Amino acid sequence: MPRRKKKDPFICPSCGTRVNEPVKTWTIVSPIPDKYGRITVTIMGSFQCPNCGAKWKDSIKKIKTGGDEEAMREGEEKKEEGTIIEIDLSDLDEIEL
Numbered sequence: 276m277p278r279r280k281k282k283d284p285f286i287c288p289s290c291g292t293r294v295n296e297p298v299k300t301w302t303i304v305s306p307i308p309d310k311y312g313r314i315t316v317t318i319m320g321s322f323q324c325p326n327c328g329a330k331w332k333d334s335i336k337k338i339k340t341g342g343d344e345e346a347m348r349e350g351e352e353k354k355e356e357g358t359i360i361e362i363d364l365s366d367l368d369e370i371e372l
C-alpha cells in the first residue's frame with residue numbers, strides 16, 4: 276500500500292503561511308537498510324514563520340538510495356528536486372525525534 280502524506284513541511288503549523296525556504300536543512304541517514312537493501316536519507320529542515328514567528332522542524336524529503344531497481348520504481352517521487360540542500364553534519368545535534 277502506497278502511503279503518501281501530502282503534508283507540506285513549508286506550511287506554518289500555527290497560522291498556515293507558506294515559507295519560501297527553510298532556515299536550515301540537514302540530513303539524517305538511516306543506519307539500517309530497508310528490506311530492499313536501500314538506505315533512506317531524510318532531509319530535514321527547520322523553519323521560521325515570517326508572519327507569526329513560529330518555529331518548527333519537519334522532514335522535507337526522503338530519498339532512498341541503493342538496492343534493486345525493481346524496488347526503486349515505487350519510489351519515483353524523487354523527480355522533483357528543486358530545493359537547494361545544504362548539508363551540515365554539525366546540525367545532527369539538533370535532531371529531535
Ligand SMILES: [Zn+2]
Pocket residue numbers: 287288289290291292324325326327328329
Ligand atoms: Zn505562522
